[in-house]
Structures are given as C-alpha cells and as structure tokens.
Amino acid sequence: MQLREKKKTRYAIPTASMGDVAFLILIFFLTSTVFTKDKGLKMLLPEKTEQEEIVKVKPENIVMILINPAGAIRIKASGEERDIMPNEYDEIKRIVEERLFDRDTLLVVSLRTSKEAPYKNMVQVLDQLKLVKVMKDGRELRANKISLIPTSEE
Amino acid sequence: MRKSIIRRFTRTSEIPTASTADIAFLLILFFMVTTVFRATTLRLTLSLPQARSTERILMRRHVKYVWIDTNSKIYIDDNVVTENLITAKMAPKVYDDPELVTILNVDESVNYGVVDVVLDKLKEAKAYRITFATEFWR
Numbered sequence: 001m002q003l004r005e006k007k008k009t010r011y012a013i014p015t016a017s018m019g020d021v022a023f024l025i026l027i028f029f030l031t032s033t034v035f036t037k038d039k040g041l042k043m044l045l046p047e048k049t050e051q052e053e054i055v056k057v058k059p060e061n062i063v064m065i066l067i068n069p070a071g072a073i074r075i076k077a078s079g080e081e082r083d084i085m086p087n088e089y090d091e092i093k094r095i096v097e098e099r100l101f102d103r104d105t106l107l108v109v110s111l112r113t114s115k116e117a118p119y120k121n122m123v124q125v126l127d128q129l130k131l132v133k134v135m136k137d138g139r140e141l142r143a144n145k146i147s148l149i150p151t152s153e154e
Numbered sequence: 155m156r157k158s159i160i161r162r163f164t165r166t167s168e169i170p171t172a173s174t175a176d177i178a179f180l181l182i183l184f185f186m187v188t189t190v191f192r193a194t195t196l197r198l199t200l201s202l203p204q205a206r207s208t209e210r211i212l213m214r215r216h217v218k219y220v221w222i223d224t225n226s227k228i229y230i231d232d233n234v235v236t237e238n239l240i241t242a243k244m245a246p247k248v249y250d251d252p253e254l255v256t257i258l259n260v261d262e263s264v265n266y267g268v269v270d271v272v273l274d275k276l277k278e279a280k281a282y283r284i285t286f287a288t289e290f291w292r
Contacts, residue, residue, distance in 0.1 A: 019171070022178035029185035038211035038257060040287040048277040067266075115267030122266050123203040123286055130207035151270045 041126055046147065061106045063099050065092065065125060069116035073125065078102075086121060092128040100141050101134045112149040190214055198223055203262040205288040216253040218244070218281075222260040226268045237271050244279035259287040 064076040071086040077099050084091050100107050109129055113122045132143040198221055211217070220240075221229040228235050230243050248254050256276055260269055276284060 015175075019175040019178060022175050022182060026178050026182045026185065029182060029189055033185050033189045035188060035190070038213075038217065038285075038287070039208050039290070040211060040257060040285040041205055041207065042209060042211075043284050043286065045273060045277050045282040045284060047280075047282065048274075113266040113270070115265060115270065117266045118262065119260050119264045119266050119269050120203045120262035122269070123205055123262070123288060126286070127205035127207050127288070130205075148270075148273065150274060151267055152274075 041123070041130060043126075043146075043148070057108050058106075061103050061108055063096055063107065063109045065109065065111050067111070067113040067117045067121055067125060069114050071117060071121040086124075089124055089128055092125060093131050096129060096132045096143055097134050100132060100143055101136055104136065104141065105144075107143065108145045108147065109143050110147045110149055113151065115151045198229070200224075200259055200261045201263075202259065202287050202289045204291050206291045208288045208290050211255070211257065211285060213255060216251055216255055218247055218254055218256050220256055220258050220272065220276075222258070222264050222268060222272065224261045224263055226264055228268075228272060237275065240272060240275035241278045244276060244281050248279055248281045253283075254281060255283045255285060256281045257285045257287050 060078055062077075066074045066076075068074070073084040073086075073089070073092065075082045075084060075092065075095055077095060082091075082095065096107075096109060111122070111125060111129070113125075126146070129143050129146055134141040200221065200223060219230075223229070228237065228240065230240065235243060244256070258269070258272065273284070276282075
C-alpha cells in the first residue's frame, strides 16, 4: 500500500512567473528598438583606372541627359534634342522608355550634371531613370546602364 | 426556478490568463528580429531629396554613412572630413569589408559639384557600392 502512495507524488515546474519574465524581456526590446530608416537609390560606381578606359558606344545607343545649374534639362537621343523644365521631369521617363524599347539592352544613359546644379535635381532625374520599365517580347527591360559623368570631364 | 437563480450567483467570472505569456513571447520575437542597436546619433538636420523609386536598404552590417550638410561640410563617422581625407578614411574600411555599401546622406540643396568630388574619392577608395539616401515620395 505504502509503495503505491509514493508513486502518486507529482513534480511541477512553477510557470506562474513565465509571463513576468516574458514581459521584462519585451519591455527591454521595446525600449531599445530602432527601426532601420535607411532607404535610397542604389548605384554602382565604375572602377577608377590609371589610364582612362575608352568604351566605345554607338551614338544611337546613347541617351545623353544634361542638367544645367537651374535644374533644366536637355536630352539628346538619336540626333534629337529636347529641353525639359524641372516641373516636367516625367517626360524623361517617357523618352528613355521609348529609346529603351528601340535599342533594348544596348541602351546607355549618360547623366551629366553641372557643378552648380542642386543635388535635388540630379536625384529626381536619377529617380526617373530608375522608374523606367518597358515590356518587350515578354521581357522586362530597365535602364540598367546609367553612367554619372564626372563634372571634371569635358 | 429558485434553484437556478441561486446557481447564477455562485458563478465566478474569470479572464483566462494562460495565453499572456504566449502573447508576450510573440511580441518579444518580433522586436528581437527587428531590433538594431545604434551607437551613432548625429545632430544634423538634413532634408533628403524625395524619390518615387526609393528602396529600403535591408542591409545592416556592411553599411557606412557619409553626410553632407547644407554648408557642404562632409562628415564620416561623426567627424568633419576634408575632401582629401575621404579616400584615406574609406579605403581601409573597404579593405576590411569588400561588401561595404556607402550611404550618402546629402542635403537636397547641396551643389552637385560637392557630391561629384565625394563620388570620385569613393571610387579611389574602391568603395563602388553606394546608395543615395532619399525619402519616400509624398
């Protein structure tokens, strides 16, 4: 009889404080959390070599964008020139998309910004280029070849 | 009838608390995953340019910040840096961590000439992967 009674004793780990522990850690992380606010436009710079490498690109594959100190833009593409005011930057996307559809992956966009031009305008133009997206033969084309021309270069 | 009324009075109402720990742990896991400990808080007020194609940068480890404020002063690691020192500052960092991404926090009113010089110095330091910090379009 006695042996049987001994078998009945039960063991339990107290779990009453579990919630407290959990809330302690929770408050710690609540107070120490900082959400990442990094966001922006990704770019890959070209390598800088001793001798300037000359990459030959056919003129019809180039879209040249020039930004003047006032933020106005001149686009040169396939022999045509167009001036765009800062409030009609949406036009850039349309023009580049047209050229991209025509020239496919060969298209190179070169962005030449004046030294005195505000950084804001340059970013807005870059933004327009990043938005370029064209569907051709079931493929999605984007203006991947963007080159930022150094201001020192003539 | 009478019996049933008495029974009602003896009823006890309870809010089940068994799941509080579960809820708490759920929240913990969420904050553990999303937490980033930041040591640098810069007292600079910049107004970043807005862009429609702004992407979130999910990388946290391989990131270095360069700031340029409205007075065209350049900051790296909380220090004011002259143009000529940028390469010397960045080159060892890129050497240590080839995956390094430089995030350029530049005020929108800064002249592009300043940014261009910084880009040139970053090229010299082999810091080719860069990001122009922008705000979401509103």
